[in-house]
Amino acid sequence: MDFSRVELSAEDEAFRTEVREFLAAVVTEDVIRRDRETGDNFDEGVHLALAAAGYLEKEWKTEADGGFSRVQSRIWQLEKRRAEVPWVTWGTTSMVARSVAKFAQPEIRDDVLRGVFDGTVRLCLGYTEPEGGSDVATCKTRAVRDGSAWIINGSKMFTTGAHNCKYVFLITNTDPDAPKHKSLTMFLVPLDLPGIEIQGIRTVDGDRTNIVYYSDVRVDDKYRMGEVNGGWTVVREPLDAEHGAVAAADDGLADVSIMMHQAGFMVEAADNIAALVGSRATQDTSVGYRLGRSIARIEASLSASSIFGRVALAQTMRDVAPDLMDIAGPAAALPIGAEGGLDDRSEYVYRFAPLVGIYGGTLEVFRNMIAQHVLGLGKPAYAPPRQKVS
Numbered sequence: 001m002d003f004s005r006v007e008l009s010a011e012d013e014a015f016r017t018e019v020r021e022f023l024a025a026v027v028t029e030d031v032i033r034r035d036r037e038t039g040d041n042f043d044e045g046v047h048l049a050l051a052a053a054g055y056l057e058k059e060w061k062t063e064a065d066g067g068f069s070r071v072q073s074r075i076w077q078l079e080k081r082r083a084e085v086p087w088v089t090w091g092t093t094s095m096v097a098r099s100v101a102k103f104a105q106p107e108i109r110d111d112v113l114r115g116v117f118d119g120t121v122r123l124c125l126g127y128t129e130p131e132g133g134s135d136v137a138t139c140k141t142r143a144v145r146d147g148s149a150w151i152i153n154g155s156k157m158f159t160t161g162a163h164n165c166k167y168v169f170l171i172t173n174t175d176p177d178a179p180k181h182k183s184l185t186m187f188l189v190p191l192d193l194p195g196i197e198i199q200g201i202r203t204v205d206g207d208r209t210n211i212v213y214y215s216d217v218r219v220d221d222k223y224r225m226g227e228v229n230g231g232w233t234v235v236r237e238p239l240d241a242e243h244g245a246v247a248a249a250d251d252g253l254a255d256v257s258i259m260m261h262q263a264g265f266m267v268e269a270a271d272n273i274a275a276l277v278g279s280r281a282t283q284d285t286s287v288g289y290r291l292g293r294s295i296a297r298i299e300a301s302l303s304a305s306s307i308f309g310r311v312a313l314a315q316t317m318r319d320v321a322p323d324l325m326d327i328a329g330p331a332a333a334l335p336i337g338a339e340g341g342l343d344d345r346s347e348y349v350y351r352f353a354p355l356v357g358i359y360g361g362t363l364e365v366f367r368n369m370i371a372q373h374v375l376g377l378g379k380p381a382y383a384p385p386r387q388k389v390s
Helices: 011-024 029-038 042-050 057-061 070-083 089-103 105-120 231-244 258-277 285-302 306-328 344-355 363-374
Strands: 125-128 141-146 151-158 169-175 183-190 197-202 209-221
Touching: 011 042, 011 070, 029 363, 042 057, 042 089, 042 105, 057 070, 057 105, 089 105, 089 125, 089 169, 089 183, 089 231, 125 258, 141 169, 151 183, 169 231, 183 209, 183 231, 258 285, 258 306, 258 344, 285 306, 306 344, 306 363
Parallel strands: 125 169
Antiparallel strands: 141 151, 151 209, 169 183, 197 209
16 A cells, blocks of 8 residues: 555646635535534535535546546545535445446436436435344345335334435345345335335434334335345445445555544544643653553554454544543533533544444454454354353
8 A cells, every 4th residue: 555645736736725615615614513413414405515516426436437536536535524524325325326326227227326416316224123233134124026016014223314315225035934145135215105204313422313114115126126135246335335344445545444534533532632631641641641542542543454444443432532531621521512612522532432333333243254254264153152061
């Protein structure tokens, strides 16, 4: 990987200025305040503005197809973070749209992609179930063939963005008697169909997610993605992307792992607290040690790649968040914008830390994936130890 500094051309400098000015105009203080209050991680006005300016389509497409160059793509991602663009729903939309392009039937594919690019179509993930864990292949939501349609019954948990989306990328079980990876079929289900109920859930970090109920939902077969019982092939690519189990580009112009956006808040909190304690860090050895240890852990996690980085960033956030708040003192417990607060993000990082190891799968699952698929170890044995016979 190349970690050398990238010298921007005059064209790239102009692009950065253009993007920075555009985002400053559309992502206002009101947008940021409203997003913190709702926890939606989405603002329709901003989303439509990005689409109208062509940024959504250019981000999604390769340079050969009219998208950003590699350098422009990196500038775009960094400037979106700087401006605090509410981004989660675009993240799921972009991810699912790639499967739509690859597996959807033509009459659905073209219409959906057109809407994705103009901002009117947003897509969410229907994977996890209320009684299930990170193994989405244990799906119990049933889809039963009924002529040219399917009848779907079940429920999905943590369908973030469903209340702002037009379709859900839904994993269903179409053959309960088959092995779990050969019983799945994917659908792109319109969320305005009769029988669908979306209920909001607020997480401890303030974000909104949803539980979605499907009661005798009739879905035309044209919304099926891929082959019947071939859903594992369809879902694997976006699932790997969500898990961070993909290699980073070797040109150094992309995040080395996912969760870097949230890691930026952790970095900001550590920098602000270091500035806050100032000389205390050198005068009080315990403060200096704890702050230095936290910053060293953060730096190491930022350099971990792929699925390793997914685990390292999440575990580091869990480990250092309490220390950062403790070093800063009581004022760090106040949220951003609160009177008397430090606005150093440590309070948010502390609340987000428990969840960062759950979103998209638990750390325990990721560690097993690393053990099995990277280190070549066997499957874990969950059975209780055998009792010795006396």
